[in-house]
Amino acid sequence: MSDTHAQSVAFVRETEIPPSPPPVAQAGAVKWVRENLFSGVFNTVLTLIALYVVARLAIAVFPWFYNGVWEAESIRDCRDQLDGATGACFAVLVDRWDHLLFGFKYPQDGYWRILLAFVLLMAAAAPALFQKLPRKMLLFTALYPFLAYWLIWGGSLWMPVTLLALVIATGLVFQLVARQISVDMRKIVSGVIGVICGVGLTYLLFIGAQELVFIAGSVGTEGIVSSVAYGLFWLMAIFTFALCVPMGIFVGYAIFNSYEDGGLVSVVTALLFIYVALTYLLGPIWMALNGVFPIELQEVASRDMGGFMLNMILGTVCVSLSIPLGILLALGRQSSMPLIKGVCVVFIEFIRGVPLITLLFVANVMLAYFLPPESNFDLILRVIIMITMFSAAYIAEVIRGGLAALPKGQYEAADSLGLDYTQATRLIILPQALKISIPGIVNVAVGLFKDTTLVSIISMFDLVGMIRGPIQNSTEWISVYWEVYGFGALLFFVVCYSISQYSQWLERQLNTSHR
Secondary structure (H helix, E strand, O other): OHHHHHHHOOOOOOOOOOOOOOOHHHOHHHHHHHHHOOOOHHHHHHHHHHHHHHHHHHHHHHHHHHOOEOOOOOHHHHHHHHOOOOOOEOHHHHHHHHHHHHOOOOOHHHHHHHHHHHHHHHHHHHHHHOOOOOHHHHHHHHHHHHHHHHHHHOEEOHHHHHHHHHHHHHHHHHHHHHHHOOHHHHHHHHHHHHHHHHHHHHHHHHHHHHHHHHHHHHHOOOOHHHHHHHHHHHHHHHHHHHHHHHHHHHHHHHHHOOOOOOHHHHHHHHHHHHHHHHHHHHHHHHHHHHHHOOOEEOOOOHHHOOHHHHHHHHHHHHHHHHHHHHHHHHHHHOOOOHHHHHHHHHHHHHHHOOOHHHHHHHHHOHHHHHOOOOOOOOHHHHHHHHHHHHHHHHHHHHHHHHHHHOOHHHHHHHHHOOOOHHHHHHHHHHHHHHHHHHHHHHHHHHHHHHHHHHHHHHOOOEHHHHHHHHHOOOOOOOOOOHHHHHHHHHHHHHHHHHHHHHHHHHHHHHOOOOO
16 A cells, blocks of 8 residues: 555655756757858858868978978078988077067177066056956056166166156146146146246247258259249248247147146146256266166167067057057047147148058168267167157047947937046046057057068168078078068967957957847
């Protein structure tokens, strides 16, 4: 009886049945292959053709890699070892790796300085690229440029330390004028700074007009082209002569008129302070400190920089500088002040209408004609300025597109919260515009990094310059092409692909539209 009753009670499972695995054709690699490579007749045909082409290329290229020679003293030695067989001469990479990476003039006992600088670059860039890292690490990010300069260029440690101190002092001056002093005191400062800037701008425009007259005389009047150029330079000179005094008065009054909010006068005061500090204080201070307690590394001139190291220096510095400059230009182009908007529009359109190679030639050749005879303007600094200007103009247009994509309600929401222009731009407008502009900014950054190879045209021995110059012109490796250019392409691909992958990861992290 009890057995019969026990068998009549229904069984109730207390745990879930574990899910069965999906069919093999509906999961994993098989599913991906079916959906992406063989999803239809057309895709199947294209996949088979692509596999055939890849197989043929692999079969053709494999002997070149497999038979590669890694130990040889010259291209002739490589050919003797190959004995007519197909194979690469990778011995050039073994023999000239230091030239490809660091140039042929950088001291060999200083390679550790370059490697350490770029290892520290990863640590300095990490807190700026990844939000989850502690914000305190940004302090090292701010200190890194001064440390990297000392490691790469050498010299006295006190020079970048003094420069850092002057930059900090400039920030304190800005904060003092903008927020700390009273409005009455700021009015006095605005008047003094306005007079200095007005007189200074008048003097600069007057000197510029004289330079235009000198250029017009140098062009001459022989021929139609020379006559037209002569007339244009004279017209620009007359316009500049007529504009110098009114422009000085206008700028001086604009600075004086900004004493209430403290915006413009704070920026101009800080710029004047850093100019005076760099011109008259930097040299005496660091030389005095170095005389008391010298800390030095072997100094390396900029003309001794070369190889892929030079491309990395130009790419890192120019991208880091062009993004904030591009943001300022984009905001300036949307400004309601005609002077600021006009200057930004002229700058952006002029730079975007001139090839980069032209700007590099200007930096290398023509810029010296506009400097005092005794001046020694470092070539790398000139190139950095030109590449940064070129990249900033394109980034400005990318960011302007991001600003234009924002709905008008975002600006109205900022106004309804009682935020001023600076607060609204920093907290509401720019974060959204920059998120929209990430693909365009990365595209410009990747293009800029690749365009650093153009400096080989002006006799700077970057990676391409080293290949075209000292390596291929040497008697040992005179006809080596694929190996060295392939190595250079691999280095650029690694860097550019890493930048692209980071940008895609950042877009996914900032994609909050689904929440």
